Amino acid sequence: MNIDKERTLQLFLKLINNSQNVEIYESSIRIVQYLSDYNFEALQSYFREAMKFDKLQRKVSVMLAVAWLKNHKNSYSLLQEAWEISDEAKAAVIDVAVRNYTYNEAKVKNKCYALYRKFLNERNDKIVKEYNNSFLFMNENSFKFYADFLLAFININNPQHDLHYFLEYLLKCCKRNPIECFNLLIEVKNKRTYAIIKNAYYAALPLKITIGTYNALNEKKELDIPYLNKILDLFDELLQSNIFKHKALYELDSI
Numbered sequence: 001m002n003i004d005k006e007r008t009l010q011l012f013l014k015l016i017n018n019s020q021n022v023e024i025y026e027s028s029i030r031i032v033q034y035l036s037d038y039n040f041e042a043l044q045s046y047f048r049e050a051m052k053f054d055k056l057q058r059k060v061s062v063m064l065a066v067a068w069l070k071n072h073k074n075s076y077s078l079l080q081e082a083w084e085i086s087d088e089a090k091a092a093v094i095d096v097a098v099r100n101y102t103y104n105e106a107k108v109k110n111k112c113y114a115l116y117r118k119f120l121n122e123r124n125d126k127i128v129k130e131y132n133n134s135f136l137f138m139n140e141n142s143f144k145f146y147a148d149f150l151l152a153f154i155n156i157n158n159p160q161h162d163l164h165y166f167l168e169y170l171l172k173c174c175k176r177n178p179i180e181c182f183n184l185l186i187e188v189k190n191k192r193t194y195a196i197i198k199n200a201y202y203a204a205l206p207l208k209i210t211i212g213t214y215n216a217l218n219e220k221k222e223l224d225i226p227y228l229n230k231i232l233d234l235f236d237e238l239l240q241s242n243i244f245k246h247k248a249l250y251e252l253d254s255i
Contacts, residue, residue, distance in 0.1 A: 040072040061089035065096040091130040120156040135165040167205040178216035
């Protein structure tokens with residue numbers, strides 16, 4: 001099998017030698033994915049040329065990020081080169097981080113966490129959108145894996161970040177993870193209140209999460225009275241704001 005790979009590699013390198021044809025680079029993405037685990041070093045010139053084409057920058061960044069997770073030599077330096085050229089390349093690694101973070105290997109998890117945090121402060125529209133949408137790809141059954149990502153997102157006070165999908169994810173997870181979701185909601189209240197009150201739709205979500213965490217804890221055989229009181233305190237605090245009041249009566253019907 002290695003002989004076949006070597007022959008394929010040499011033929012491929014001969015094909016792209018000094019080529020500036022974007023179609024050739026684009027059509028070769030799959031073969032590069034196949035060959036990169038065999039001889040990543042031999043493909044470095046391919047990656048440097050391919051990342052110059054706008055339409056390939058996201059795909060190249062994904063391949064390089066995955067190569068870094070697999071410990072391929074020089075993959076991270078190439079990834080940094082791609083980031084210098086393209087915001088699309090930066091945005092792409094956020095998705096790589098989310099989709100690979102649930103692997104059990106500690107080194108892979110640590111690298112994914114580093115990738116996810118890398119551009120949290122940036123305000124480019126493509127990067128911000130990738131962060132805002134990242135919660136759509138987090139499975140609710142994997143909440144405990146992603147808790148660090150959620151906290152990192154909240155702790156970075158980037159006004160461009162939208163909390164819509166973040167809060168919807170908490171709402172999905174609060175029945176199974178009431179205490180963790182409540183604690184994250186407290187972080188939202190303390191650090192990102194402005195992001196909630198600028199959008200009336202957000203007024204319902206914190207209330208629903210508060211009620212959901214209360215219901216989940218109240219159904220347990222051993223009641224956690226201190227936490228139940230904390231949740232009621234938060235609900236009462238939310239009601240002090242006019243933005244939440246008009247939603248409260250409707251949401252209370254669900255208790």
